[in-house]
Amino acid sequence: MTHEHGAEGGAGRRAAVLGHPVAHSLSPVLHRAAYGALGLDDWRYDPVDVTEDDLAGFVGALDASWAGLSLTMPLKQTVLPLLDHVEPLAGVVGAVNTVLVQPARGTPVLTGANTDVYGLVTALGEALGPEAPAPRRTAAVLGGGATAASTLAALAQLGCTTPVVYVRSLARVGGLMRAAHRMGVEPRYALLDAAAREVPGADLVVSTLPPRAADGLAVDLDGSTVDGVLLDVAYDPRPTALSVAWRRAGGAVVGGERMLLHQAVEQVRLMTGLAGPVAAMDEALQAALGVPAHPAAPSKG
Template sequence: MEVTHRAAVLGSPIAHSLSPVLHTAGYEAAGLTGWEYSRIECVAEDLPRVVGEADPSFCGFSVTMPCKFAALEFADEATQRAVEIGSANTLTRIDGRWRADNTDCEGALAALRELLGDAIPQRAVLVGAGGTARAVMCALRELGAREVTVVNRSDRSAEYAELGRGMDVRFIPLDAHAQRAAMDADVVVSTVPAHVLGEHAKALGHAPLFDVIYAPWPTALAVRAASNGYPTVGGLSMLAGQSYAQFEQFTGVAAPREAMRAALLAHREASQREER
């Protein structure tokens, strides 16, 4: 079969990326022939060259760390949400120009809805304040959250002023105040590496939990929240959720969401069996 349309995920390291599983399953389920999705090892400094010199068959790129900031800077135009979040995980070729978008907020929204159903998280605790946290903040705002307590080593209130519009956003350190905030919260979202919260899991696992980590899973925080009787959702839900809009932007076809998510879960199960 001749390949006529291409897409790829850019980042470093990239060998572990599960994006090809999602997009390839989408092509098959949507009946798209001639489409190919690959991984390309790429650091931030090389992104302008890799994308700028891409074969005309490339319709788009998924972008992961450490290239998300470079992707936004490189693009000819950007969506409002990419500008608000301050980084891009999607580059789509449109009439010879590159448009940046950030669909991570859709991924976070999908994960939160899976966790909470139709409930509105009036009070949320958000652990971390990096790029992923900014996407989660957008999702919490869309869900109608009223208060967001950001647990972070430094106070970055000024950076979150626009993202947190309409919400009461406060920053606190990871101390006893964080435990009290978690106990009062409708949801806790962690956006930091699993090892960072190992010793603090007991303090924070007091509400329904969305942890953006998907490997290794479950995290210590997820185990603690579950042991306290709360539902948990991991990063695979966000990964799947952010891929649907990417797929649609690249192909112009509605994403076969159930097939893409099913392929991702099947891949995880197969990987877990191999590890046993």
């Protein structure tokens, strides 16, 4: 697999989103909109399909023309040993979704960061509002992967340090348990089969399951009454079956695209040194999705 890593002239920098698959990613829409709003007309941002096996070669060939990388699954943990530095939050969570490329003599210095936590906290804040009771004491997390670890850190920032984590197999939560221990969070772990009985009573529910993986739970929630906020990280299809079921049961819903937006805003800040233009990025995201965004969130006016 061959990648072109050099600059194409001018003072512009390069950035990209890496993943496998990556063609569906909305990150180029968000970052390109940011560059346009910030006047960074000679910057470029591309999707690049990179597997776990390809990652070391790609990262090792980065030069000073690069500003940074966005990482999607399955690369958020694979990248860790390839970095020169890992920011404390990313180290505690055990997942890097942002790589900053900093020019140095010889090979650039690579620093790993995690903006997923920021994206989750900010997206949930849109639904909770500034006057929401704090801390929110009961929370549930669906799924046990890298995004679940970021979710535990986000919930801790919102005052939820004893969430319940629902997974398909209790034998596969070792990585998440270690991450929780590092961040001082004490979850209870339960099988996903129990979620339909228990999550209706939670103040905050975050589903980190892949697209359609929560469809069965959505069916099981039929007839339930809920009063909490759901953030479904999946946003394709939109709305997800879980979001529809949760709203029908009386709860508030934050679409996964809100997390995507806000983590990208923070990535832009880290890569460019300029504040991410939220309004321009949000407008581009809504246009790409073809429907109004976050109907459950309070209006910003």
